[in-house]
Amino acid sequence: MEKNFEIKIEATSNPGIVKFEANFFLTQHTSYEFENIDQAKNSPLAQQLFYLPFVKKVYISQNFVAIDKYDIVEWGDVQEEVAEQIKEYLNSGKTVINETESTTKKVPVTIYAESTPNPAVLKFVANKKLVTAGHEFKNIDDAKQAPIVQELFHFPFVKEVYIDENYISISKYDIADWNDITLEIREFLRSYLEQGKEILSANATVSKETVEKQADINFEKLDDVSKDIINIIDEYIKPAVASDGGNILFDSYDPNSKVVKVVLQGACSGCPSSTFTLKNGIENMLKEMLKDKVESVEAING
Numbered sequence: 001m002e003k004n005f006e007i008k009i010e011a012t013s014n015p016g017i018v019k020f021e022a023n024f025f026l027t028q029h030t031s032y033e034f035e036n037i038d039q040a041k042n043s044p045l046a047q048q049l050f051y052l053p054f055v056k057k058v059y060i061s062q063n064f065v066a067i068d069k070y071d072i073v074e075w076g077d078v079q080e081e082v083a084e085q086i087k088e089y090l091n092s093g094k095t096v097i098n099e100t101e102s103t104t105k106k107v108p109v110t111i112y113a114e115s116t117p118n119p120a121v122l123k124f125v126a127n128k129k130l131v132t133a134g135h136e137f138k139n140i141d142d143a144k145q146a147p148i149v150q151e152l153f154h155f156p157f158v159k160e161v162y163i164d165e166n167y168i169s170i171s172k173y174d175i176a177d178w179n180d181i182t183l184e185i186r187e188f189l190r191s192y193l194e195q196g197k198e199i200l201s202a203n204a205t206v207s208k209e210t211v212e213k214q215a216d217i218n219f220e221k222l223d224d225v226s227k228d229i230i231n232i233i234d235e236y237i238k239p240a241v242a243s244d245g246g247n248i249l250f251d252s253y254d255p256n257s258k259v260v261k262v263v264l265q266g267a268c269s270g271c272p273s274s275t276f277t278l279k280n281g282i283e284n285m286l287k288e289m290l291k292d293k294v295e296s297v298e299a300i301n302g
Helices: 044-050 075-091 147-152 178-194 202-221 224-243 274-293
Strands: 007-011 017-022 032-034 055-060 064-069 111-115 121-126 135-137 158-164 167-172 246-254 259-266 296-299
Touching (some): 017 075, 044 055, 044 075, 064 075, 147 167, 147 178, 158 259, 167 178, 224 246, 224 274, 274 296
Parallel strands (some): 259 296
Antiparallel strands (some): 017 064, 032 055, 055 064, 121 167, 135 158, 158 167, 246 259
16 A cells, blocks of 8 residues: 655754654664765665765664754755655655665564553553554454554453554453563563564554544634644643553534533543543643633543
């Protein structure tokens, strides 16, 4: 399936280095660093970038290309063109890196388990980025395009799976105790990731993109209060929820009853403390920031 690459320009803490982030993974296993065009012989993309006279170093990692530049130019003057060049290259379908067995070294993967406010959910955090956007899987049918999740559903105690950034939240059935199964899941994830096996198929990412594009179109059609609610959720509430291994999505707003409905995912779904979080955290924040516009917040799957 053809991938349609988009590139996002991200500044870094080093003013000389800019990251060009892609919406798909560029390498399977490893991060690469090239200091000159000779070193880049395994990467046609890096070689092409070295033709730009200001390029000092090129880094290619899972879903981004980072470039360290010489001082002769300012990033502000050239970054748009570089982003366009990378995007065109990726969309032409040419090779980013020849990942031959000899050049690919196994990266040691570490996975640690982190508790969440939901006793039925543990968050398994990896030392590498797994996906570029959040995905929720309620059952094995949802996981057709996520090989790693299909395998997780072969464990009889796995109830639901949520993947985002560098972690996988797993919710379990009550029959099993975390003390008995955490090590087994950690080992499974570690060995799966170390082998560089696919996490999501390209289709899953594409369908996610379509959903997000549709969400953007729908956003434009919404009334102003709904837009404000979405912006507040994205800016203030999502980061806190994500650190607990979950996600929250806006569903609807009724201007007459002033009720906001949201969807909870990952660790937040069915969590005993999520009603508390909803009422105290989210509801209070929306009431506070939108004055008389919001009366209450309800989770349609809480």
